[in-house]
Amino acid sequence: MLPDAVRKQRIMLVIQDAAALKMVGKASLEQAGYDVHLCRSADDALKQVMAYLPHLVIIDHKLADLSGRDLMVALRAAGIDVPFIQLMADDKPSQQSAQEIIQAYRMGARDVLMKPFRETELFNVVDRLMGEARVREEREQLEEKLREANYRLSLNLQDMQSLIDIQKALQSAKTEAEGFDRILDQLMRISDAHRGWMLIRDSSSERFILAACRNMPVSISQQINQPFIDKLSQAVIESGRHWMVSGEDLKAASLARLGSTALVMPIRVQDHLIGVLALARKTGVQFARSEILVIEAISDTIAMAVLNSRLYNGLKKRNAKLKSIREEAQAACAVQLAPLLQDALIALGELGTPRVPPPGKNERAALKDARAALQRMRDILSAFQRES
Numbered sequence: 001m002l003p004d005a006v007r008k009q010r011i012m013l014v015i016q017d018a019a020a021l022k023m024v025g026k027a028s029l030e031q032a033g034y035d036v037h038l039c040r041s042a043d044d045a046l047k048q049v050m051a052y053l054p055h056l057v058i059i060d061h062k063l064a065d066l067s068g069r070d071l072m073v074a075l076r077a078a079g080i081d082v083p084f085i086q087l088m089a090d091d092k093p094s095q096q097s098a099q100e101i102i103q104a105y106r107m108g109a110r111d112v113l114m115k116p117f118r119e120t121e122l123f124n125v126v127d128r129l130m131g132e133a134r135v136r137e138e139r140e141q142l143e144e145k146l147r148e149a150n151y152r153l154s155l156n157l158q159d160m161q162s163l164i165d166i167q168k169a170l171q172s173a174k175t176e177a178e179g180f181d182r183i184l185d186q187l188m189r190i191s192d193a194h195r196g197w198m199l200i201r202d203s204s205s206e207r208f209i210l211a212a213c214r215n216m217p218v219s220i221s222q223q224i225n226q227p228f229i230d231k232l233s234q235a236v237i238e239s240g241r242h243w244m245v246s247g248e249d250l251k252a253a254s255l256a257r258l259g260s261t262a263l264v265m266p267i268r269v270q271d272h273l274i275g276v277l278a279l280a281r282k283t284g285v286q287f288a289r290s291e292i293l294v295i296e297a298i299s300d301t302i303a304m305a306v307l308n309s310r311l312y313n314g315l316k317k318r319n320a321k322l323k324s325i326r327e328e329a330q331a332a333c334a335v336q337l338a339p340l341l342q343d344a345l346i347a348l349g350e351l352g353t354p355r356v357p358p359p360g361k362n363e364r365a366a367l368k369d370a371r372a373a374l375q376r377m378r379d380i381l382s383a384f385q386r387e388s
Helices: 018-024 026-031 042-052 068-077 094-106 119-172 176-191 231-239 248-252 289-351 361-387
Strands: 010-014 035-039 056-060 084-089 111-115 195-201 208-214 243-246 261-269 272-281
Touching: 010 042, 018 026, 018 111, 018 119, 026 035, 026 119, 035 042, 042 056, 042 068, 056 068, 056 119, 068 084, 068 094, 084 094, 084 119, 094 111, 111 119, 176 195, 176 208, 176 272, 176 289, 208 272, 231 243, 231 261, 231 272, 243 248, 261 289, 272 289
Parallel strands: 010 035, 010 056, 056 084, 084 111
Antiparallel strands: 195 208, 195 272, 243 261, 261 272
């Protein structure tokens, strides 16, 4: 029992002569596990070869419509790059036979069998050439896998660099608006888009604001930092998933003037949608799956940046409010408590002056403690006033 790799290998026979066909032994080749297809003329071979795609072709030298050598040339011209075995009759003078054998090799034959030949001779040649074909096919498959792996690696490296560039753009931006502009520039560069726009949900009004746009019509670009919505963005907001549209669908969304293909991606934090990112291409080239994944990752980065910005602004407002409350409290202390403390200290001072009858021991101790407490309160108030 031969392995599946051998069982699937295909042999095309181009033989018209019955005696030659008997020597080849089509049935024996099939029993050995090969898939064998017989053509009885060169014309049949040329018509059927592209559909059959053999791994090996055995060609008889004598055919009614074309010589074996000419058929090899025609098959090569058709793009059939497989080994050929040429069958030749040993019925001519040795010098002439030698010349024909050399000519056959020059025309593309990998081996030549002189009739009559034994079945074992044919199988030795077939097994050797099929072994070489298997090795060549496996090598080509490995090379293809290697090319694909290298291509995917290069895409991954480009994707990583794109995310790094986006992070740098965000970190170097002085304002949120500047960050959105830089992100959109980077996205258009890596996606080969010629237009782009970004909507961000306003945290107070919950309306979507046109936060950034590039190469958009004046009627749209004039609405920057103002409420804005388009049909595609509305569809993404309602569905919560990205949309890629082109052709008639863009016309239906009244966006055909923006390009031939558009990708609209939701920007969300967990299940909360906070924005929409849209890119449009002039050409009808669809966004590849790898590009969509990168843009999706960048939309997550945008979402985190918006969330961090809002948290920072919230903390900033809270700290400002606390500072204002503290300053107001300090001012109130300075205005209201300071005179009261001063009056209390003066009153205690007057109580401490000599009088008849003099205060008792317990009264003097209480007055002393009250004066000390008020003095500490005045020191604390003075410290507040210095801080303000």
